[in-house]
Amino acid sequence: MTAKFLDDLHPGEKFVSGGITLTESGIIGFALTYDPQPFHLDAAAAAESIYGGLIASGFQVVALAFRLFIQSGILAGSSMGSPGIDELRWFAPARPGDTLHAEVEVLAVTPSKSKADRGIARLRYTMLNQRREAVAGFIVNHLLLRRPAPGA
């Protein structure tokens, strides 16, 4: 896909990322460092939990959704980071063998009033599994460069 600046994004526009298949090894490896709770680490304990088996850390699911969109390259020439995320929700467990992809919708585009070269795009990320069930959703406030003026 083509790299986009702030001005190239329009509310309602949607992007679909590539997919990733979750593995037990990947889930346990992430959890051991970042989210060491039994239902992410210990298959026997997870089977006895309310989840009935190992599930991925929600932080891993969110970071993977972001990664999948970033690797599309759409923001490769414009991304300057982010001041924050709103309304992060985990809707359903993500398990070993599940294949996830992210769908990203442009909610709003707001040029900065103080800095002419940048602005904020609010993008709603939804992570879906192979049954098209929403697993997680969140809104990233992306700080993006505006398209440089011709001849600038």
Add this chain to the structure above:
Amino acid sequence: MTAKFLDDLHPGEKFVSGGITLTESGIIGFALTYDPQPFHLDAAAAAESIYGGLIASGFQVVALAFRLFIQSGILAGSSMGSPGIDELRWFAPARPGDTLHAEVEVLAVTPSKSKADRGIARLRYTMLNQRREAVAGFIVNHLLLRRPAPGA
């Protein structure tokens, strides 16, 4: 610290985690998998960015804050996961060599109306650096077990 159930948490109560020192290797390793943007991966490009040098992925900072609190063991006997996070904000860059710790404040405790054994604790996490500058903050809605009735 002692493990706590939902009923053991009270609004205004605060916890302080242990610390972690960020390394260039750890920052680049996380970013390569989860947030492959130049200011997290490429020290030369990062030096030319608005950050003036490599900074940690915000997703890594958030996951580390969660990890540091989880490893305290306070929720080890009660945590059942989370429906979501509100108001995630990144306030300042986190750089190689910075030492971060999490401070966690209980905002609200709400027993479930439909399930007598559990409820939601809203906890505000703040990640601070060695100068006590807030680096990131967010509110986790924790699903926690209530203290079992005596003799249950």
